[in-house]
Amino acid sequence: MRIVSGDFGGRRLTAVPGTKTRPTTDKVKEAVFNVIGPYFDGGLVLDLFAGSGGLGIEAVSRGADHAYLIDRQFAAIKTIKSNIAVTKQETKFSVLKSDSHKILDKFSRDGLSFDLVFLDPPYAQQKIENDILKMENLNLLGADAKIICETNLETVLSDKIGQFNVSNIKEYGITKITVYQKG
Structure with missing residues (x-):
């Protein structure tokens, strides 16, 4: 596993030990950023179920200003x-051990607004849809926010969640990527 491109491109990343976390493969990561980027001119990133942190780190490597990486497992943190x-740019990241719903409430109180959100929870449709609705209701999503959901192939997400519509769906092996934008 590595950082695919950008300022930190080529640097090696480690996976979370054990079987509770599924790291996003380099192939899927590169494909995701080709769909949503591939590079950014600033912006605030939220990786709500960060695992190894690879997606948030990749986004900062490709030009995002700052990434919030959230997970509830100590091994993941x-x-x-x-x-x-390995980026030697630790100030561009905030790492928080928390439950997704509790941290969203905190972010709302802090007045944060995210431009790019990664949702890769343990595969569960309702969690993704509920998290998107909660973020929208708490005004945590910027006007041009993109939400990238990583699921297994069997998971069927709604075409529209709140004000967000599916803008792209791609399948890579056993992984499905669904991208939402305001429609």
């Missing part, structure tokens, strides 16, 4: 911090 260290 430890791995994320180790992976961020």
